[in-house]
Amino acid sequence: MFPEMIDPRVFRGVVDDSIEQFVIQWATSLEEFFYPFLQLLNFFESVLLNSPWWLVVGVVSAAAYASARKLSLAALIAVAMLAIGFLGLWEDGMRTLALMLVCTLVATAVGVPLGILMSWSNRFRAVMLPVLDIMQTMPSFVYLIPAIMLFGPGKIPAVLATVVYAVPPLIRLTDLGIRQVDDEIIEAAQSFGANRMQKLFWVQIPLALPSIMAGINQATMMALSMVVIASMIGAQGLGFQVLQGITRLEVGRGLMAGLAIVLLAVVFDRITQAFGKRAQAHLHTNS
Amino acid sequence: MSSNYKIEIKNIYKVFGADPSAAIAKIKGGASKSEILKQTGNVVGLNDVSMAIEAGHIHVIMGLSGSGKSTLIRHFNRLIEPTSGQVIVDGQDVLKFSKKELEHYRRNKVSMVFQRFGLCPHETVLANAAFGLKVQGVPRAEREEKARYWLEQVGLAGVEKHYPRQLSGGMQQRVGLARALVNDPDILLMDEAFSALDPLIKSEMQDQLLQLQKKLNKTIVFITHDLDEALKIGDRIAILKDGELVQQGTASDILMRPADDYVKDFIGGVNRYKAIRVSHLLRKVPLAMVKGGETFADARPAPTGTVRVNQPLEEVMPLLMGTDSSLAVHNDEGVLVGHLDKAEVMKALYH
Numbered sequence: 174m175f176p177e178m179i180d181p182r183v184f185r186g187v188v189d190d191s192i193e194q195f196v197i198q199w200a201t202s203l204e205e206f207f208y209p210f211l212q213l214l215n216f217f218e219s220v221l222l223n224s225p226w227w228l229v230v231g232v233v234s235a236a237a238y239a240s241a242r243k244l245s246l247a248a249l250i251a252v253a254m255l256a257i258g259f260l261g262l263w264e265d266g267m268r269t270l271a272l273m274l275v276c277t278l279v280a281t282a283v284g285v286p287l288g289i290l291m292s293w294s295n296r297f298r299a300v301m302l303p304v305l306d307i308m309q310t311m312p313s314f315v316y317l318i319p320a321i322m323l324f325g326p327g328k329i330p331a332v333l334a335t336v337v338y339a340v341p342p343l344i345r346l347t348d349l350g351i352r353q354v355d356d357e358i359i360e361a362a363q364s365f366g367a368n369r370m371q372k373l374f375w376v377q378i379p380l381a382l383p384s385i386m387a388g389i390n391q392a393t394m395m396a397l398s399m400v401v402i403a404s405m406i407g408a409q410g411l412g413f414q415v416l417q418g419i420t421r422l423e424v425g426r427g428l429m430a431g432l433a434i435v436l437l438a439v440v441f442d443r444i445t446q447a448f449g450k451r452a453q454a455h456l457h458t459n460s
Numbered sequence: 461m462s463s464n465y466k467i468e469i470k471n472i473y474k475v476f477g478a479d480p481s482a483a484i485a486k487i488k489g490g491a492s493k494s495e496i497l498k499q500t501g502n503v504v505g506l507n508d509v510s511m512a513i514e515a516g517h518i519h520v521i522m523g524l525s526g527s528g529k530s531t532l533i534r535h536f537n538r539l540i541e542p543t544s545g546q547v548i549v550d551g552q553d554v555l556k557f558s559k560k561e562l563e564h565y566r567r568n569k570v571s572m573v574f575q576r577f578g579l580c581p582h583e584t585v586l587a588n589a590a591f592g593l594k595v596q597g598v599p600r601a602e603r604e605e606k607a608r609y610w611l612e613q614v615g616l617a618g619v620e621k622h623y624p625r626q627l628s629g630g631m632q633q634r635v636g637l638a639r640a641l642v643n644d645p646d647i648l649l650m651d652e653a654f655s656a657l658d659p660l661i662k663s664e665m666q667d668q669l670l671q672l673q674k675k676l677n678k679t680i681v682f683i684t685h686d687l688d689e690a691l692k693i694g695d696r697i698a699i700l701k702d703g704e705l706v707q708q709g710t711a712s713d714i715l716m717r718p719a720d721d722y723v724k725d726f727i728g729g730v731n732r733y734k735a736i737r738v739s740h741l742l743r744k745v746p747l748a749m750v751k752g753g754e755t756f757a758d759a760r761p762a763p764t765g766t767v768r769v770n771q772p773l774e775e776v777m778p779l780l781m782g783t784d785s786s787l788a789v790h791n792d793e794g795v796l797v798g799h800l801d802k803a804e805v806m807k808a809l810y811h
Contacts, residue, residue: 361578364537365592365643366567375594379582 196322207329210275214328217271226263230254233440241447250443253436262433268410269400269437276332276396277441280340281389287340288347288388289373298348305341313338313402321406331408339396343388350384351377386449393441397434411437466515466679467536467647472545473509474531474703477502480543493702505531506542507703513696515646518673518680520694522687528703529683530575533651536681537570538562549647567596571640575652577632579624585611585635586620592643603642610638614668630661637669641676650682654689666693687726691715691735699723712740716808732809733774738767738789741808744798766790769797773805780805 221229230251238247257266291298313334320330354377362376378385404412411430418427475483483502486495493504506528513519523529534540535547538554547554549569557565571592579588586604587594589611593603611620614634624632633653640648654662670693673680684690690697691711698708699722707719715736718724727735766788767776779787786801 355576355578357574357576357578358580360534360539361572361574362591362595363539364566364570364572364649365595365639366563366565367595368563371595375591376580379580 192319192322196319200323203323204329207324207333210279210332211327211329213278214271214275214332217274218268221267221271222264226258229267233444237440237444237447240444240451242451243447246443246447250440253440257433257436260429260433262411262414262430265409265411265414265430266433266437268408269412269434272328272331272335272400272403272408272410273393273396273437273441276335276339277389277393279332279336280343280392280396283336284340284343284388284392285347285385288344288385289351289378291344291348292351292377301344305344308337309341313399317402317406326407328408330406331403334406335396335399335403338399339392342391342395343385346384346388346391347381350381350388353384354380382452383449386445386452390442390445390449393445394438397438397441400434464514465512466550467513467681468511468546468548469532469535470510470546470548471508472506472532472535472542472547474505474528474535474540475502475543476505484543504703506535509545509700509703509705511698511705511708513679513681515679516677517695518669518682518693520682520684520690520697521700522684522690522694522697523700524685526702527700529685529700530651531703532700533572533649533681533683536647536649537566537572539572567592567643569645570647570649571643571645572649572651573633573636573640573653575655577624577629577636577656579632579635579639581624583623584620585616585622585624585627588624588635589638589642591639596643606642607638610641611635613641613672614638628661629657630665633657633665634668637665641672646679648678648680650680652683652685655684655686662689669693687730688735691730691737699726710740711735711737715740733777734772736773736808737769738771738773738776738800739769741800741804742769742789742798743786743801743804767800768792773809776800 233254234247234251237250238244241247257263287301291301316337317330317334320333324330324333358376358380359372362372367375400408400410400412401415402412404410404416411434414430415427415434418424418430473484473487475487477483477500479500479502483496483500483504486500487504487507491499493507496502496504509528509532511519521529521532531540535542535545536549536554538547538557542555545555549565554562554565580591583591586607589607590598590603593606598606608617608620611617611634614637616631616634616638619627619631624635627635633656636653654665657665666689669680682690682693691714694711696708696710697714699706699714699719701722707714707723709717714723715727715730715732718727767779767790769789769791773780776787780800780802783802786799788796789798789800791797
């Protein structure tokens with residue numbers, strides 16, 4: 174037996190109590206703070222659900238074409254979207270798509286600035302690295318429980334949990350991308366008297382863009398792998414179908430929904446990757 | 461403003477490492493660079509460097525890699541802060557500038573050209589050339605007009621819409637040069653600007669720089685490790701070794717009167733026929749007249765044949781062989797400026 178130094182029950186009690194206090198004090202204001210996210214998610218959902226299916230397929234494959242300028246990719250994306258419909262999962266697919274869009278937007282809005290701050294300050298980076306490690310390895314149920322205590326089961330804790338899990342690679346890749354920009358180009362910008370923001374927006378971000386796009390791509394892939402867990406706390410969509418398949422032992426239902434998640438992943442992956450490649454176009458061509 | 465110099469740097473020390481002040485105390489105590497590295501772990505980049513640079517001249521700072529020359533040039537626009545010392549430009553201490561003043565100084569007074577060009581690969585040639593003006597907030601139409609003008613001046617008309625990677629090294633560096641000139645700075649800093657180019661292009665760029673300089677009269681600080689380049693373009697040359705200045709002077713000072721064995725070794729590999737120019741050995745006309753107090757046709761025999769000031773010895777050798785005294789030297793306008801004595805040439809070549 175390992176010798177007992179402190180009483181874990183006391184420690185657990187302290188944590189439980191402080192979380193409870195926190196919930197009592199902050200639940201309302203936090204819910205208000207996150208309300209816009211819920212509205213955004215509901216907005217995306219209603220737009221996707223109320224639009225005719227052919228319009229959604231058209232817009233998504235147009236986005237694919239815009240990102241890659243290749244008809245073959247647009248066609249592949251259209252087939253993937255149609256397949257979700259053929260599997261009878263159109264409505265659930267749209268809910269998951271809406272959730273993914275919001276999570277990607279929130280992750281980008283949070284992750285890119287944090288990555289930039291990390292690239293600026295070694296001290297901030299030293300603080301962030303272990304935090305990111307924790308975010309990636311801590312089982313999500315651990316922070317889902319307090320999140321549900323705060324917001325109740327629903328879409329907000331689902332978005333939160335998904336973003337917490339999905340954002341670390343984006344933060345890391347933004348930091349890396351900016352640190353890897355050629356010193357001489359940075360020096361050149363400085364030597365012409367560029368201030369920090371001019372340097373950031375005209376030199377560092379454009380040159381780090383391939384890396385940032387790879388981060389967004391990773392974030393979307395990780396977010397998709399969270400949809401089943403998100404459905405357990407009240408997010409509807411494909412994850413919920415998988416969950417029902419598991420609980421009712423309906424392997425077919427689970428498999429179909431799982432397949433639809435893979436198809437959505439293909440759609441997100443190909444579009445974000447194509448954007449990343451186009452961002453590199455002038456950085457690596459020799460003629 | 462008390463001095464006639466455009467730029468003066470005074471007693472610059474630069475130590476890279478955790479404890480610069482301890483290292484500086486040791487340098488002043490006479491310790492060598494390698495002793496300090498061993499004892500304190502600090503790297504001495506520059507050791508008590510002082511130099512004064514006149515306006516309108518090309519001042520070359522030469523040294524091998526690791527000599528601190530790239531560190532030194534970055535002090536002129538404060539891309540690197542010295543550990544101690546002063547950098548005075550037009551009578552103002554650049555190191556005392558606030559952030560805003562420094563930005564203003566970099567935007568208006570000094571531009572830099574980089575060894576690996578430092579161009580933005582995601583911007584067109586035109587946008588790259590206009591970068592300095594964009595930083596200053598100059599409207600697009602105006603800055604692009606100026607950028608176009610300078611691109612044309614450096615021989616790049618017609619490639620404005622290309623991206624840097626689509627151009628050859630020489631052309632990319634021309635973009636770098638145009639970008640530096642668009643701001644119309646007084647001072648041009650060139651950090652091994654032509655070192656990455658192949659010999660033919662390099663020589664072309666050197667000629668172009670000299671051509672431009674005739675019109676522009678900028679104060680140019682030019683870093684190189686190439687002695688031939690230094691001799692070709694430098695009005696004055698400073699030689700840096702292990703972060704210390706070993707010799708400063710004109711090309712002929714360096715070639716004829718090397719300060720120590722290091723400089724002697726350095727110039728040993730130079731092709732003296734190519735490197736030494738008529739101007740380096742010139743016996744000037746007015747000087748001869750004043751000195752002798754008589755006409756310039758002094759005791760020496762009258763010159764035969766004429767050459768020009770900026771010709772290398774190699775080109776005047778055939779003429780020189782045909783004379784037994786001296787040649788008349790004309791400048792580019794055809795005015796007699798002095799004489800080239802055969803004896804002097806022989807002395808210089810077999811130094």
